[in-house]
Amino acid sequence: MLVFVLSNAFFAPKAYCEDQSEAELINFAFSNYLGTGFYTSGGGEVFILRVPLSTTLRPMTSNDPGWVITYPVTLGVANVDEIVDGGAPTLDHVGTISVIPGVEYHYPVLQNWRLLPFVDLGIARDLVNNVNIRVFGTGVKSYATFDFDRNRLTLGNRFLFADQNNKETGGHSNFSVFETALDYNIPTDFTVHGSFIDVSLYFINYYYLNDLVLVDYLDNPISLENKNEIGFTFSLPDYSWLPGDSRLGFGVQITKTTNLYRIVFGMPFF
Numbered sequence: 145m146l147v148f149v150l151s152n153a154f155f156a157p158k159a160y161c162e163d164q165s166e167a168e169l170i171n172f173a174f175s176n177y178l179g180t181g182f183y184t185s186g187g188g189e190v191f192i193l194r195v196p197l198s199t200t201l202r203p204m205t206s207n208d209p210g211w212v213i214t215y216p217v218t219l220g221v222a223n224v225d226e227i228v229d230g231g232a233p234t235l236d237h238v239g240t241i242s243v244i245p246g247v248e249y250h251y252p253v254l255q256n257w258r259l260l261p262f263v264d265l266g267i268a269r270d271l272v273n274n275v276n277i278r279v280f281g282t283g284v285k286s287y288a289t290f291d292f293d294r295n296r297l298t299l300g301n302r303f304l305f306a307d308q309n310n311k312e313t314g315g316h317s318n319f320s321v322f323e324t325a326l327d328y329n330i331p332t333d334f335t336v337h338g339s340f341i342d343v344s345l346y347f348i349n350y351y352y353l354n355d356l357v358l359v360d361y362l363d364n365p366i367s368l369e370n371k372n373e374i375g376f377t378f379s380l381p382d383y384s385w386l387p388g389d390s391r392l393g394f395g396v397q398i399t400k401t402t403n404l405y406r407i408v409f410g411m412p413f414f
Contacts, residue, residue, distance in 0.1 A: 173268035181406030204250035242268035300325040320353040325413040339381040
């Protein structure tokens with residue numbers, strides 16, 4: 145599935161038009177916080193692929209906190225609804241690429257509740273205009289779990305403040321969002337390669353504290369706005385080349401002006 149998504153991303157056309165200015169792709173710098181998916185808005189389509197990479201420095205236990213280093217890699221591609229005629233796919237088809245390293249502190253508040261304050265600082269590269277954009281993010285995540293026989297309900301919350309600054313043009317923008325999420329996990333007796341497969345249904349509410357245009361040059365600009373998301377995931381078999389507890393799924397976000405169809409890797413939120 146990841147190979148399929150990557151191939152679609154790289155075959156997409158260049159993410160610009162002839163009269164595009166440097167400011168029009170600037171907010172792609174925030175794609176790290178938006179998740180993998182297809183953003184559509186009448187005049188075009190944007191695809192974001194986020195690969196969540198991390199290393200656990202010290203695992204959290206029921207009594208002791210832990211530390212995790214994150215270094216997700218994110219690609220942004222615009223106008224993926226068009227078709228490229230001939231030629232091999234290259235990075236010319238990608239509008240932006242970002243690497244936003246960060247650190248998370250995992251604190252066990254209760255047996256079923258943990259808090260994760262985090263800080264990120266990295267670079268988003270605008271490949272169209274050849275500029276680097278500094279990206280900063282900070283906030284806190286909360287996970288609480290409740291068991292019902294074999295099933296499990298996870299309540300998640302995240303407050304995020306993200307800021308970007310282009311030193312070359314002086315462009316600057318930021319946004320804040322509060323997210324509330326529910327994930328209901330249902331184990332099954334179905335097995336694949338000896339691994340039991342479970343499924344989950346989830347819901348996420350996104351409440352943005354300020355407005356931000358993500359892509360401005362399309363006929364209908366793509367903006368961040370309050371929305372709800374529903375979807376499902378299922379666990380993947382325990383292959384040696386996959387991280388533990390890997391999941392794959394699909395979600396749909398509904399807003400007044402923008403649709404997002406999201407491919408989920410891992411936990412569906414945060």
